[in-house]
Amino acid sequence: MYDVIIVGARCAGAATALLLARQGVRVLLVDRATFPSDTVSTHLLHPAGVARLRDWGLLDSLLATGCPPIEAISFQPTEDFVLRGAPYAYDGVTMSLAPRRTVLDALLVEAAGAAGVEVREGASLQRVVWEEGRVVGAEFRDGGGVFEERAALVVGADGRRSSVAREVGAEVVRDAGNFGCQFYGYWAGLPDEGAQLFVGGGQAVLAFPTHHGNHLVLVGWPHARFAEVKQDIDHHFLAAVAERAPTVRERLTEDARAGRIAGSGDLSNYIRASSGPGWVLVGDAAMAKDAVTAQGIGDAFAQAQSLADRLPAALGAGPAAVDAALTEHGAERDRAGAVAFETTVAFAMGGSSGELLPLLRAIKGRPDLVSMFYGIYAGRVTMDELVAAAA
Ligand SMILES: Cc1cc2nc3c(=O)[nH]c(=O)nc-3n(C[C@H](O)[C@H](O)[C@H](O)COP(=O)(O)OP(=O)(O)OC[C@H]3O[C@@H](n4cnc5c(N)ncnc54)[C@H](O)[C@@H]3O)c2cc1C
Incomplete structure (x- = not known):
C-alpha cells in the first residue's frame, strides 16, 4: 500500500513525487517510458521554473550537465527593428534555461528515486481501481504482466492524452481551441x-x-x-x-x-477538472496551453509544488481531508494559472505583431520595460500592466 500512485514521470509527475517523498510520503511513480527518454516538446524554461529547480536543490546538477544559461532575449518583429533585453527576473533568478528533456526529465526521475520514491519504468496504466465511488488504486501492465497497486490517491501526470483523466471521467471545464x-x-x-x-x-x-x-x-x-x-x-x-x-x-x-x-499540431488549450474522490491531475493532464509562450514545464513545476504544499498533512487525516486539500490545490491552480492561460490563448490566436510595434518602439532602451515585455511571455505580466508602466 502506497500513500500516492503517480502515473507519468516527467516534469509534472517526477517533480510531484520528489516533493512528496521528501516529506515522508510513500510514493509509487510509474511511466510507460524508460528514462532517459525524449518527448515531442521544445524546452525553454522561464526564470520562475529555474527558481523552482534552485529551491529543490537541482539547479546546480542541471547546470553541471552543460545546460547553457540564457541571459539575453531579442525580439524581432520586422527586419529593421530588434528589441534586446533580459528575461523577466523571478525571485532573484535572472536566467532562463533550455534543458533537453532527455536530461531534465531523467534528472527529476533520479532525484525522485534518491528521495525514496519507488520508480517503475516501462509500465502502462490499464485502469484505475474504484471502491465505493472512490479511486483506491491502479492497474498497470509491464513486461512481466499485469499488476495492481493500492493508494489513498492516484495522480494523473500523464500528459495531454491522460489515461487517468479518461478513466476518472475528468471533465474539460474550458476548451479554448487549437490555433x-x-x-x-x-x-x-x-x-x-x-x-x-x-x-x-x-x-x-x-x-x-x-x-x-x-x-x-x-x-x-x-x-x-x-x-x-x-x-x-x-x-x-x-x-x-x-x-x-x-x-x-x-x-x-x-x-x-x-x-x-x-x-x-496538437497545441490545444484546455483546462480539465482538477480532482475528484481519490484522484487529481497535474501538468498537461490538468491544464495545457499552446507552446507559443513556453510555459508548460514551469506550470507543471508550480502545480507539483502546490500539491506537495497541501497533501502530506491531509494524507494522515483521512479521505475528507485529502479531498479538501485537493480542492484547495485546484483553486490555487486556477488562480495562479489564469493570466498565463488567457495571455497564451491570445498569443496563440495570432494578431499581427506589427500591432505591437508602437509599444515596442516606446519601450526600446528601457531595460526594465523590455524585461516586462518578456514577462508577458512568461505569464507573469499582463499587456495592460506593461502599457500602464510604459505610459
Ligand atoms: C511542440 C511543443 C513545444 C513545446 N515547447 C515548450 C517549451 O518550450 N517550454 C515549456 O515549458 N513547455 C513546452 N511545451 C509544453 C510541455 O511539453 C508540456 O507542458 C510538458 O511536457 C508537460 O509535462 P507533463 O509532465 O505534464 O506531461 P508529459 O511531458 O506529456 O509527460 C507525460 C508522461 O506520462 C507518461 N504516460 C502517458 N500515458 C501513460 C500511461 N497510460 N501509463 C504510464 N505512463 C503514461 C508518458 O510516457 C510521459 O512520460 C511544448 C509542447 C509541445 C507539444
Missing part, C-alpha cells in the same frame, strides 16, 4: 546570442542554446497550415527560417544538423 503548430530541430555552431524570437507574417522562428553545443531552432505556424507543412517538413521549415531569420538560416547546414525535425 498553432510547431516544428523544431537541432543544429551545432550557431553563435550564442541568448534566445532569439523572429515573429511576424504568420510565422514565428525561435532559436535558443541547449545541451551538447546545439541550438534548438523552431518554427511556429497557424494550425491551418499544419496539413500542408507536414507534407514536406524540411522544405517548409527551412523556407520559413530563410524568410523570417536569414542570418539563422545561413547556419542550418546539413553538416551542422543534429537529428530530424519533430513537431506537433
Whole structure:
C-alpha cells in the first residue's frame, strides 16, 4: 500500500513525487517510458521554473550537465527593428534555461528515486481501481504482466492524452481551441546570442542554446497550415527560417544538423477538472496551453509544488481531508494559472505583431520595460500592466 500512485514521470509527475517523498510520503511513480527518454516538446524554461529547480536543490546538477544559461532575449518583429533585453527576473533568478528533456526529465526521475520514491519504468496504466465511488488504486501492465497497486490517491501526470483523466471521467471545464503548430530541430555552431524570437507574417522562428553545443531552432505556424507543412517538413521549415531569420538560416547546414525535425499540431488549450474522490491531475493532464509562450514545464513545476504544499498533512487525516486539500490545490491552480492561460490563448490566436510595434518602439532602451515585455511571455505580466508602466 502506497500513500500516492503517480502515473507519468516527467516534469509534472517526477517533480510531484520528489516533493512528496521528501516529506515522508510513500510514493509509487510509474511511466510507460524508460528514462532517459525524449518527448515531442521544445524546452525553454522561464526564470520562475529555474527558481523552482534552485529551491529543490537541482539547479546546480542541471547546470553541471552543460545546460547553457540564457541571459539575453531579442525580439524581432520586422527586419529593421530588434528589441534586446533580459528575461523577466523571478525571485532573484535572472536566467532562463533550455534543458533537453532527455536530461531534465531523467534528472527529476533520479532525484525522485534518491528521495525514496519507488520508480517503475516501462509500465502502462490499464485502469484505475474504484471502491465505493472512490479511486483506491491502479492497474498497470509491464513486461512481466499485469499488476495492481493500492493508494489513498492516484495522480494523473500523464500528459495531454491522460489515461487517468479518461478513466476518472475528468471533465474539460474550458476548451479554448487549437490555433498553432510547431516544428523544431537541432543544429551545432550557431553563435550564442541568448534566445532569439523572429515573429511576424504568420510565422514565428525561435532559436535558443541547449545541451551538447546545439541550438534548438523552431518554427511556429497557424494550425491551418499544419496539413500542408507536414507534407514536406524540411522544405517548409527551412523556407520559413530563410524568410523570417536569414542570418539563422545561413547556419542550418546539413553538416551542422543534429537529428530530424519533430513537431506537433496538437497545441490545444484546455483546462480539465482538477480532482475528484481519490484522484487529481497535474501538468498537461490538468491544464495545457499552446507552446507559443513556453510555459508548460514551469506550470507543471508550480502545480507539483502546490500539491506537495497541501497533501502530506491531509494524507494522515483521512479521505475528507485529502479531498479538501485537493480542492484547495485546484483553486490555487486556477488562480495562479489564469493570466498565463488567457495571455497564451491570445498569443496563440495570432494578431499581427506589427500591432505591437508602437509599444515596442516606446519601450526600446528601457531595460526594465523590455524585461516586462518578456514577462508577458512568461505569464507573469499582463499587456495592460506593461502599457500602464510604459505610459
Ligand atoms: C511542440 C511543443 C513545444 C513545446 N515547447 C515548450 C517549451 O518550450 N517550454 C515549456 O515549458 N513547455 C513546452 N511545451 C509544453 C510541455 O511539453 C508540456 O507542458 C510538458 O511536457 C508537460 O509535462 P507533463 O509532465 O505534464 O506531461 P508529459 O511531458 O506529456 O509527460 C507525460 C508522461 O506520462 C507518461 N504516460 C502517458 N500515458 C501513460 C500511461 N497510460 N501509463 C504510464 N505512463 C503514461 C508518458 O510516457 C510521459 O512520460 C511544448 C509542447 C509541445 C507539444
